[in-house]
Amino acid sequence: MAAVTGLRNHEMSREAINIAQRFEGIEGDTKSYDILNVIKRIKRSLGLNGTDIEILEKLFLFSQKQDWVEGARPIVWPSNFLLSEETGIEIRSIQRSLSKLVRKCLIAPKDSPTGKRYGRRTGGIRTSIVEGYGFDLSPLAVRYEEFLDLHDQQKAIMEHYRSINKRITIAKKSINMIINAAIDAGLAGDWIENYSDTTKRSKDIDDAQKTLSALLLVQEELNEAYNIAIKTTKMTRQRDKNVMHIENTTDINISICNENVSKRNCSTEQSSIYLKIAKRDLMGMQKNSVSNLMPQQEENSSEPIKLSYGLVKKACPEFQNYLKGETVADYMNAAETVRIMLGVSKDGWLQAQNAMGQNQSIVAIAIMLENFEKINNHGGYLRGMTKKAVAGDLNLVGSLIGLVQ
Numbered sequence: 001m002a003a004v005t006g007l008r009n010h011e012m013s014r015e016a017i018n019i020a021q022r023f024e025g026i027e028g029d030t031k032s033y034d035i036l037n038v039i040k041r042i043k044r045s046l047g048l049n050g051t052d053i054e055i056l057e058k059l060f061l062f063s064q065k066q067d068w069v070e071g072a073r074p075i076v077w078p079s080n081f082l083l084s085e086e087t088g089i090e091i092r093s094i095q096r097s098l099s100k101l102v103r104k105c106l107i108a109p110k111d112s113p114t115g116k117r118y119g120r121r122t123g124g125i126r127t128s129i130v131e132g133y134g135f136d137l138s139p140l141a142v143r144y145e146e147f148l149d150l151h152d153q154q155k156a157i158m159e160h161y162r163s164i165n166k167r168i169t170i171a172k173k174s175i176n177m178i179i180n181a182a183i184d185a186g187l188a189g190d191w192i193e194n195y196s197d198t199t200k201r202s203k204d205i206d207d208a209q210k211t212l213s214a215l216l217l218v219q220e221e222l223n224e225a226y227n228i229a230i231k232t233t234k235m236t237r238q239r240d241k242n243v244m245h246i247e248n249t250t251d252i253n254i255s256i257c258n259e260n261v262s263k264r265n266c267s268t269e270q271s272s273i274y275l276k277i278a279k280r281d282l283m284g285m286q287k288n289s290v291s292n293l294m295p296q297q298e299e300n301s302s303e304p305i306k307l308s309y310g311l312v313k314k315a316c317p318e319f320q321n322y323l324k325g326e327t328v329a330d331y332m333n334a335a336e337t338v339r340i341m342l343g344v345s346k347d348g349w350l351q352a353q354n355a356m357g358q359n360q361s362i363v364a365i366a367i368m369l370e371n372f373e374k375i376n377n378h379g380g381y382l383r384g385m386t387k388k389a390v391a392g393d394l395n396l397v398g399s400l401i402g403l404v405q
Contacts, residue, residue: 016108016139023138025070032068035140036060038147039106045154046104054087055097059107063137066128074141075110077117077134098135105143108136157205164208171215174401178222181311181397187229223398231392312366315400319366332358335365342368342378352382355389363396370403 026032036057039046043053062076080091080098087094101107112118112133119132140147313320322334339349342365353361364385368378375381388394 013102013109016102016105017136019105019142020073020108020136020138022142023073025072026068026141026144030144032060032063032065032074032137032141035144035147038144038151039140042147042150042154045150046106048100048104051089051093052097052100054089055083055094056101056106058083058087059135059137064125066126068141072128073132074137075119075129075132075134076137077119077132079117105139108139110134110136161205161208164205164212168208168212168215171212171219173404175215175219175222177311177314177401177404178219178226178397181400182226182229184311185230187226226397227395230395311397311400312363315403316366316370318369318372328358331362335362338365338369339382342372344379344382348379348382348386352386352389355386356394360389360394360396363400367396367399367403 026035039048039056040053043049048056058078059076062078063074066072067074080094083089083094084091089097098107102109110133117134119134120130121127122130319334319338322337324330324333336349344365349361352364356364364382368375368381385394
């Protein structure tokens with residue numbers, strides 16, 4: 001039966017026709033719709049859109065199982081009008097999609113002498129094609145292994161993409177923990193607040209990698225600044241009141257795009273996307289913070305700066321099982337119970353408090369409990385932490401962030 005004029009054998013279709021000539025049937029247990037399903041999964045890699053896939057799927061519906069065996073050819077001959085009627089797509093759009101499918105060597109035109117699309121079978125729909133002029137779907141079968149390889153490559157890329165996004169999430173959490181710890185500890189300086197809200201999900205793997213690199217750089221800079229602020233604040237508090245000191249020694253100005261960072265290919269424009277600088281008086285503690293329940297220290301006190309108990313609860317969930325409330329006394333009682341359970345001597349516990357201060361000694365016990373199975377001698381482990389505290393090398397925030405990750 002005659003149909004609307006189809007595509008003729010022009011230069012753009014020669015390659016598709018040559019591929020179709022290599023058709024020897026579908027191998028093994030593969031079904032024609034297995035091929036279509038793979039094409040759907042890799043449509044973006046092939047440069048196809050939703051309309052192209054819908055048209056291709058309709059062409060498949062006009063083929064039969066017996067058309068895909070060796071010695072036959074999966075030729076279909078629906079008119080553009082029929083395709084438009086069944087899909088609701090305009091004829092002009094259908095023509096563009098058919099041309100694209102031919103250019104990409106997914107289908108091959110099989111033109112009649114008059115340029116019309118038509119065909120007939122020996123009998124009913126389950127019989128073989130006697131003659132057919134329209135579109136040959138053979139290139140899809142011939143290139144099936146190629147499509148499978150492309151799907152595997154795409155799958156590997158997506159797994160890598162997901163892995164990068166996971167690392168981005170971890171980096172954001174780590175950055176926020178450092179910032180929150182600095183704010184809760186009352187460290188002076190310009191700290192970045194609500195950092196996670198400043199980045200958006202990356203569109204592709206290259207964009208994601210750039211985002212991750214920038215975040216890791218920020219994390220490194222913040223961690224270094226935090227450690228400097230810890231040591232500087234401790235030194236400042238230990239100075240004699242009569243000793244003149246520079247007031248801005250703890251005024252740490254965090255900036256990702258400084259001279260050193262720019263050498264690592266971080267532009268000011270890029271950093272503005274990732275950073276939102278919020279200046280704030282960080283020497284005061286939040287009104288409802290548990291840390292506020294701690295006694296106020298004199299300026300020349302040797303008591304180390306306070307850490308956020310909120311961060312401790314996130315990093316050390318086991319410790320929460322021993323808490324009966326949210327006061328400092330509750331935290332101290334829980335730490336006392338845990339240290340007895342861990343076999344830490346009272347003398348070692350008092351030495352830790354003298355070196356670290358009450359707040360940090362509680363955090364140390366919570367960290368030891370969370371790492372219970374990894375520590376062979378808890379008493380010796382606490383003595384090691386005490387020595388680091390005396391030397392000014394103890395970094396409990398780093399340990400807490402490691403536990404959360």
